[in-house]
Amino acid sequence: MSIKVDIWSDVQCPWCYIGKRKFEAAVAQFDGEVEVEYHSFELAPDTPVDYDGTPAQYLAERKGLPMPQVEQMIDRVRGIAKAVGLDYDYDHMHQTNTVKAHELLHYAKAHGRQLEMKEALLKAYFVDGGHVGRIDDLADLAAGLGFDRADVVRALTENEYLPAVKADVAQAAAYGIQGVPFFVFEGQFGVSGAQETATFANVLEQVRDAKETAA
């Protein structure tokens, strides 16, 4: 009996990547099938594509926080990321608008390769210092995974998957989702945030029990 998990997430969300790792660890422990589908959530849709600064500068500007405090916050996130095997490189991240990255995720989903693209986008942004806002950079990333670069450029330029992105955002609003990552199990159970692996594992068991009871 497979369990469907819909995950709302943004590409520039540090807790989404950390939560992804913790969730994946729970799935690896779980003795059942889990089907995952990612959905788009734009945390800061007003961010310019070519924002000239790092996430630390962005945070300091937006929240009016002193840089030492921002750096302390980032150090904490970096440490938690490290604990799940992720080397966040905050010195080389490019803060940007993520709508095109979300369109690319839908493009990949249409080609049956969404999970692969999700991981590639998160790694590009948080680990490799890649730019995940510009069409050319996204097309290069997709080409590196074997996608047809010209077709990716066409799809992103024509906004082919923008309606799908907006539909995801609207569905999140309908669920009452205010933050990400957010996990919806079997369309009935919601889990917010980067939970511990043991918590995700318990949730998978709970959902399976509920599904078997209802069957």
Add this chain to the structure above:
Amino acid sequence: MSDIPRLQILGEVDAESCEGDVCVIPAHPEHAIMNRRLDEDAV
């Protein structure tokens, strides 16, 4: 999922997440909560 049911919330309520452009919380969570309240009140 065209019909959106009310979700039953599971898991810990204080797991870290991003809301708006607040993605990183300070070492002391009460500061994050206060920052969010200030935002909501547009202070």
